[in-house]
Amino acid sequence: MNRYLNLLDFTLYSLLRRKWKILFLMLLFSYLVFLFSSVLLLTGAIKNEAKKGVRALPDITIQRLTAGRQVPIPAAYGEKLREVFGIAEIEPRIWGYYFVASTQANYTILGYDNERDAWKGLGRIVLQGTSGVSLGEGEAILGEGILKDRYLRLGQTLSLDTPSQTTKSFQVVGAFKGVTNLLTYDVILLNQRDAREILGVEEGFVTDFSVYISNKNEITTVAKKIMQILPGTRVVIKNQLARTYDMVYSWRSGFTLITLLGCLFAFAMMVWERASGLSAEEKREIGILKATGWDTSDILIMKSWEGLGISLTSFVAGLIGSYVFTFVLGAPLLKSLILGWSVLYPPFTFTPSVSLDQILVLLSLTVVPYLIATVIPSWRAATVDPDTVIRGV
């Protein structure tokens, strides 16, 4: 043990002779790790946030297409769906968007069905106002973003325009709790009849159907059956929705990482430069050590300490820095690149999500090449005759 500590001491003294060069190298190393891991951590966290709700999604969503565009689907299709064996629940939904020109924001309007069992939990996520969670005509439950956007409080009135240019007023009877902001910040929950009127969805039609399957292993089979009995519909299964999150957020992180590739190439060039040969000073040092009785193994241990000391400490420092930057400071600047901006941005906290494979990828891209670039040239120099190395022949 003492031998290794003495070797470590010697290595560190050797590094201290080149302290400014080593300090710059460690700063560069940490910065590279910091940049790449910040992008990966932020992307991982937002994907994780989006995927949290996937379990509660409907197993199948059915939309109707006409001329390649989605159009309202006849409510009568629900009766046809009941013929399909394996379907546990069918939920016709009325929903859509409402654009507000003054703030350039889009609200999401949802039709609420008081009778639907699955929606009985509404009271747990809503701060109630003047009435219970059953939503009567002329009443609305709003997301926090809309309350702020329209300067509204519980009990006040929200006015919305119908497609026929008439204005309809709704009493705000509840507000979604902040805990659901990421899902409900821009949502207006209305009675189904009111939602129809505001969105212009005719009687006998709904926006789409949500379908829940009894046996989750049969989702694909049931989806195929639905496509057979309801031609002209688009049948989307839950797995496809989950994969979308990977694509949507991965392209943004990929784009950002591409812009950072220059840093990685610069680092790779520096490593390549080192791997292609030691400096004359380093060669002379190895030659002197060999001449004074050091074994090749001692020199390799010393150089391994040097490589590990520089790369591992820089790596861990960069990793800790990126964690604090992303999850404590909120990734200033970087969040604009990864998340963009919007009119109604919900305030929320990301749950840290660090996966081992992300760390291993970074480790293999930075620490491993650096270690190889330190040890291999030293091994080459250590196996040459000391006299030749010292003379620099």
Add this chain to the structure above:
Amino acid sequence: MTSTVRRRSRFRPAALFLGALALLAVGLCLCYAHGIKAARHSAEQAPLREIAVRIVGSSDLAIYNAARYLRHVTLTDVSTPFQECPGCFDYFPEAMSANPPGFNELSTQMSFGAP
């Protein structure tokens, strides 16, 4: 010579280096503890989030609401880009790195932590 030896034994670099490594290890442990605490808090809120997903019918995040065709990225909708007129200026929401002017003094930036 004696003073040099003394100074070297007092500031043994290996001890300083191992001390620095220990500090980094403590930093990693603190990050881990922070992550565990945040994950526990998130798990407590999971049932409420699931109710919201069930009611909204989608787990799409409400962070892109300046364009209809981007609010629900997993579902197609009746909206398309440039739908007001061919080639007309569209309400495109997610510019990279540039922020929009504030509307009604609302925050247009994602904020982490307390609003």
